[in-house]
Amino acid sequence: MELLFLGTGAGVPAKERNVSAIALQLLEERGATWLFDCGEATQHQILHTSIRPRRIENIFITHLHGDHIFGLPGLLGSRSFQGGDTPLVVYGPKGIQSFIETALTVSSTHIKYKLHVVEIDEGVIFEDERFMVIAKRLDHGMLSYGFRVVEKDLPGTLLVDKLQQLGIRPGPIYQQIKLGKTVELDDGTVIDGRDFVGPPQKGRIVTILGDTRYCEASIELAQEADVLIHEATFGARDGELAYDYYHSTTVQAAEVAKRAGAKKLILTHISSRYQGAMCDELLNEAKAIFPNVELARDFASFSVPRKK
Amino acid sequence: MELLFLGTGAGVPAKERNVSAIALQLLEERGATWLFDCGEATQHQILHTSIRPRRIENIFITHLHGDHIFGLPGLLGSRSFQGGDTPLVVYGPKGIQSFIETALTVSSTHIKYKLHVVEIDEGVIFEDERFMVIAKRLDHGMLSYGFRVVEKDLPGTLLVDKLQQLGIRPGPIYQQIKLGKTVELDDGTVIDGRDFVGPPQKGRIVTILGDTRYCEASIELAQEADVLIHEATFGARDGELAYDYYHSTTVQAAEVAKRAGAKKLILTHISSRYQGAMCDELLNEAKAIFPNVELARDFASFSVPRKK
Numbered sequence: 001m002e003l004l005f006l007g008t009g010a011g012v013p014a015k016e017r018n019v020s021a022i023a024l025q026l027l028e029e030r031g032a033t034w035l036f037d038c039g040e041a042t043q044h045q046i047l048h049t050s051i052r053p054r055r056i057e058n059i060f061i062t063h064l065h066g067d068h069i070f071g072l073p074g075l076l077g078s079r080s081f082q083g084g085d086t087p088l089v090v091y092g093p094k095g096i097q098s099f100i101e102t103a104l105t106v107s108s109t110h111i112k113y114k115l116h117v118v119e120i121d122e123g124v125i126f127e128d129e130r131f132m133v134i135a136k137r138l139d140h141g142m143l144s145y146g147f148r149v150v151e152k153d154l155p156g157t158l159l160v161d162k163l164q165q166l167g168i169r170p171g172p173i174y175q176q177i178k179l180g181k182t183v184e185l186d187d188g189t190v191i192d193g194r195d196f197v198g199p200p201q202k203g204r205i206v207t208i209l210g211d212t213r214y215c216e217a218s219i220e221l222a223q224e225a226d227v228l229i230h231e232a233t234f235g236a237r238d239g240e241l242a243y244d245y246y247h248s249t250t251v252q253a254a255e256v257a258k259r260a261g262a263k264k265l266i267l268t269h270i271s272s273r274y275q276g277a278m279c280d281e282l283l284n285e286a287k288a289i290f291p292n293v294e295l296a297r298d299f300a301s302f303s304v305p306r307k308k
Numbered sequence: 309m310e311l312l313f314l315g316t317g318a319g320v321p322a323k324e325r326n327v328s329a330i331a332l333q334l335l336e337e338r339g340a341t342w343l344f345d346c347g348e349a350t351q352h353q354i355l356h357t358s359i360r361p362r363r364i365e366n367i368f369i370t371h372l373h374g375d376h377i378f379g380l381p382g383l384l385g386s387r388s389f390q391g392g393d394t395p396l397v398v399y400g401p402k403g404i405q406s407f408i409e410t411a412l413t414v415s416s417t418h419i420k421y422k423l424h425v426v427e428i429d430e431g432v433i434f435e436d437e438r439f440m441v442i443a444k445r446l447d448h449g450m451l452s453y454g455f456r457v458v459e460k461d462l463p464g465t466l467l468v469d470k471l472q473q474l475g476i477r478p479g480p481i482y483q484q485i486k487l488g489k490t491v492e493l494d495d496g497t498v499i500d501g502r503d504f505v506g507p508p509q510k511g512r513i514v515t516i517l518g519d520t521r522y523c524e525a526s527i528e529l530a531q532e533a534d535v536l537i538h539e540a541t542f543g544a545r546d547g548e549l550a551y552d553y554y555h556s557t558t559v560q561a562a563e564v565a566k567r568a569g570a571k572k573l574i575l576t577h578i579s580s581r582y583q584g585a586m587c588d589e590l591l592n593e594a595k596a597i598f599p600n601v602e603l604a605r606d607f608a609s610f611s612v613p614r615k616k
């Protein structure tokens with residue numbers, strides 16, 4: 001599980017930072033990549049990474065501002081052009097369907113894979129055996145969602161060595177033991193499967209928020225998250241600007257991380273007014289409140305390690 | 309008058325060539341830039357040039373394929389965000405209006421300048437005292453236009469030295485002479501204004517074609533053009549592919565230039581299958597038929613000199 005930032009700027013592209021897109025690489029977990037937002041030229045950024053568009057399985061759109069969606073039609077088209085043939089689902093706020101449909105229809109873009117667009121509400125918007133994604137509204141003037149990506153706990157592994165020390169040979173019985181059932185061996189011994197299974201592996205939580213002011217929904221979404229990705233369009237001193245434009249400051253993002261008990265905070269969506277050493281200042285403002293914080297730059301990647 | 313290629317690739321962006329966009333710089337002529345097509349990330353390419361989005365006055369769209377229009381919403385939005393406040397007109401085939409409107413509406417992009425979208429037919433689509441643009445349908449499966457940009461002839465300059473040698477002093481009479489009228493001097497001499505005006509400066513002609521198969525309309529549009537920009541998606545040996553996909557080969561582009569009596573040919577919209585030395589080969593194929601030819605690369609610029 002790895003996060004790869006494809007665009008970390010705010011509003012308009014700049015040489016140093018492209019507009020928003022974040023890849024959550026789930027290659028080990030499901031052989032797939034999930035994308036969060038897709039600003040213009042996201043497919044161009046991808047050309048400089050190991051991401052393969054055909055592997056993109058889900059795209060989650062936080063909100064419909066241009067710097068978060070104008071790269072969608074191109075990426076969807078190119079994925080087909082390059083031979084992607086597995087289904088793709090786009091999740092986003094109401095309006096995303098009409099945007100995608102109009103762009104693809106007007107341009108006669110023929111998508112050869114199964115494309116499904118889901119206009120979401122709050123709640124569980126995705127769930128399978130391994131993952132769940134929960135959406136909640138933030139505070140951005142325009143409808144903007146935050147996403148809590150929850151990896152489900154993995155059952156413990158079978159303690160094969162311990163079984164073999166007792167002379168219990170591999171066979172169908174291993175399945176029963178792995179499920180933690182009580183089983184009777186050929187010699188009449190009764191064993192408790194739970195004694196032969198390691199502890200469950202805790203799943204990880206990654207919270208990725210759309211543009212927002214400081215709000216309670218962010219804290220709920222980021223509760224105990226392994227990683228929280230929060231916008232920090234402005235520095236601490238520009239709190240008024242942040243409020244007026246429905247954005248957050250570095251210290252507000254840090255407050256959210258702290259109050260939520262998150263383990264790590266990554267700041268992104270940085271206004272182009274902050275350059276060079278000013279970015280160190282942004283980072284330090286947040287660090288004073290929440291020490292385990294990073295400021296993303298384009299192409300930065302962060303692994304999300306399993307809890308011990 | 310200068311041509312600056314912002315994207316010279318075909319279909320999908322590649323590291324070496326972005327999707328289509330060409331800037332016609334008319335800074336001396338009208339303090340403005342005209343854009344022809346606007347593939348995704350055109351605004352990103354512009355960041356690496358001296359083009360100022362606020363100076364873009366007209367955008368001409370040849371056809372609605374994604375690689376020619378997906379950069380429009382972002383560019384229109386950023387032009388406003390960056391303070392552009394002069395009017396902008398987008399000319400394109402039927403459908404361009406709905407694409408732009410949907411993208412701007414869904415994304416709540418508020419354009420602060422006057423944006424006018426004109427869905428064009430064949431014929432004169434733009435005209436003022438200095439320039440005229442003529443559109444004609446090409447052959448691309450989807451409706452695709454070629455544009456003939458005609459700079460109008462400039463009247464000749466007044467031959468001041470010659471007037472002063474005759475002792476004719478500057479004054480209101482100079483205006484009459486400049487217009488080529490016959491005037492009577494104070495001493496009764498009658499002179500013909502036309503004798504005191506240099507030859508008119510011939511205007512230039514730049515022909516920029518959308519994606520197309522080899523067709524007669526291209527030749528009409530490129531008649532005696534100073535520069536013809538023609539797609540060359542494929543090399544000479546891939547003529548069948550070119551035909552099947554409604555594109556042209558290098559030699560077809562050269563044939564058009566030759567038959568039209570164009571002065572210079574620039575090839576663009578090059579498939580990413582051709583790399584490095586293969587591009588030299590593409591150029592040579594065309595050169596064998598039409599010697600004054602160039603193969604555009606991203607950020608290449610060509611000035612269009614006045615005729616002597």
Ligand SMILES: [Zn+2]
Nearest residue numbers: 011065067211
């Ligand atoms: Zn944004």
Ligand SMILES: [Zn+2]
Nearest residue numbers: 319373375519
């Ligand atoms: Zn094209």
